[in-house]
Amino acid sequence: MELKIFNSLTKQKQTVKPINNTVNYYFCGPTVYWFQHIGNMRAFFVMDCVRRAVKYLGYNINHAMNITDVGHMTSDEDTGEDKMEVAARREHKSPEEIAKYYWDICFNDMKDLNIETPEHICPATSVIDDIIKFIQDIIDNGYGYITKNGVYFDTSKFKDYGKLGGMNQNEKKFGARIEIDEEKKNPADFVLWVVAKDNHIQRWNSPWGVGYPGWHIECSTIGNKFLGEHIDLHGGGIEHKTVHHENEIAQNYAKCGHNVVDIWFHLEHLMFDGGKMSKSKGSIYTLASLKEKGYSPMELRLFYLSAHYSKPQNFTFEALNNSKESYANLKRLLLKHKIGINKIEKSKIEDYKKQFTEYIADDVNTPLALSVMWDALKNNPDSIDIYNLILDFDKFLGLKLNEISDEKIIIPDEIIKIAENRKNARINKDYKTSDLLRDEISILGYSIVDKPNNEYEIIKK
Secondary structure (H helix, E strand, O other), X not given: OOOEEEEOOOOEEEEOOOEOOEXXXXXXXXXXXXXXXHHXXXXXXXXXXXXXXXXXXXXXXXXXXXXXXXXXXXXXXXXXXXXXXXXXXXXXXXXHHHHHHHHHHHHXXXXXXXXXOOOEEEEHHHHHHHXXXXXXXXXXXXXXXXXXXXXXXXXXXXXXXXXXXOOOHHHOOOOOEOOOOOOOOOOOOEEEEEEOOOOOOOOEOOOOOOEEEOHHHHHHHHHHHHHOOOEEEEEEEHHHOOOHHHHHHHHHHHHHOOOOEEEEEEEOOEEEOOEEOOOOOOOOOOHHHHHHOOOOHHHHHHHHHXXXXXXXXXXXXXXXXXXXXXXXXXXXHHHHHHOOEOOOOHHXXXXXXXXXXXXXXXXXXHHHHHHHHHHHHHOOOOEHHHHHHHHHHHHHHOOOHHHOOOOOOOOOHHHHHHHHHHHHHHHOOOHHHHHHHHHHHHHOOEEEEEOHHHOEEEEEO
C-alpha cells in the first residue's frame, strides 16, 4: 500500500515515491544545550511514527538526523547568541561537554519512549569540512556572497524563496546574528558562515575567516552527505517552516541545481492546558519529571498516539491519567487474548489489518489506527488470533506490547476494602461517594474497571 503524507509545500497529500523501494528520510534533530521537554519529545515521537509507517508498509528506510551542537542562535532567525555558548557559560563547561551531556539524556529518553534510532545521527561539529565545501559550492554557483562578517545566501537569486512558509522576501526582517551587517544585500538573506568574535569559543578555519557555520547549513550538508541529492521525506516542527526549512530549500537548490526534497511535513506544538509550554510559568516537563510522578514512558507514548501530528495536542495531567488507565486496560485485555482459546475468522483478522494499514498509509493517522486496535481488543472473544494481530499492530504503535508479562499481581486488602465500599455506594446510587472512593483508589496506584451487575476489576497502574 502506498504512503501518502501532507506536503506543506504543495498543500496537499502526496504519495511517497522512493527510488528502489528505499525511502530517504531526514528529520531535524535536537539542539543539545538543555533538557528536551515533552514537547520536544513529541517531535521525535512523530519522527518515529513516520519511520515506523514507512517500514510497516513494506519500504526500506535510510534515515538521517542532525545534532545541533553549534550555530543555533537564541532566535531561529539568526539573531542573538549561540545557544551552546550560552549553556557553556551557564554551566562552566566546554561546548563539547554540554553537547555530550544533554545528547546522552535526550538519546536515553528516546530509547525509553521506544523511538527507533536513525541510520545516521550526525553532530554538526563532526562535518565542518563538509559544511565549508557545501558553502563554497553555493558561492561558486552564484548564490552566496562574502562580507566582513561572514558569508550570506543571496535570496534574490532564488525565485521560489518564501514559497514554503508563504512569506515574500520583503517581509523578512533585517538582522544577522548579533548585529546588523551593512553589507547584507537583502533583508531575507541569511548567514552561511559567521566570522567569530574573539570571545566565541567554537571556531574553525575557513576560506572566509576563522568562524563557525550557520544553523541552517548544517541540515542541508548532513542530508546531502548521508542521503544524497534526493530526499523523499523531510520533517520537523511547525516552527521550522518559515525560516529553517525555507533556507534549507534554497541552499539545496543552490548546490544541486534542483529541488532535493519531495515532501515536507510539519508537526504542530504540544500545548499545556491550552497554552504554550513556558519555563517562567513552570509548565516545562521532561520525561524524567513525569517518571518521578509515577508515569511510564509507554503511557506518555499512548497519549501522543491519541492526536494526529498535524494538530496541536493539549497536555494535561487529566489526559495523562486517562492514558495511564488506558495502558493498564490495554495490558489487561491483551493478556486475556493471549490465553484465549476462541478462533477468529481469518477474513475478520484481514479486515482489521486492512483498515489499520489504510489509516497508517493516509498521512500516518495514529488516532484512527488506535481505534482499530481497541475495536479488535474489546469486541471479540478472547483469542490468541487477536493477541497476534495486536502485536503486529505494535510494530507501528511502538508500545512494547510484546514485553507485557502475565505475572499475577496481588491486590492489597486495603484496596479491596475500598473497592467493596465503592460497590455498595453504587448499589445505593450514592455516586458522589462512589467517585470519591474511585479517586482514592487511583491515588493509591490502582484503577477500577466497572463491569455489569455492579461487578468490577482492580488493575495496578
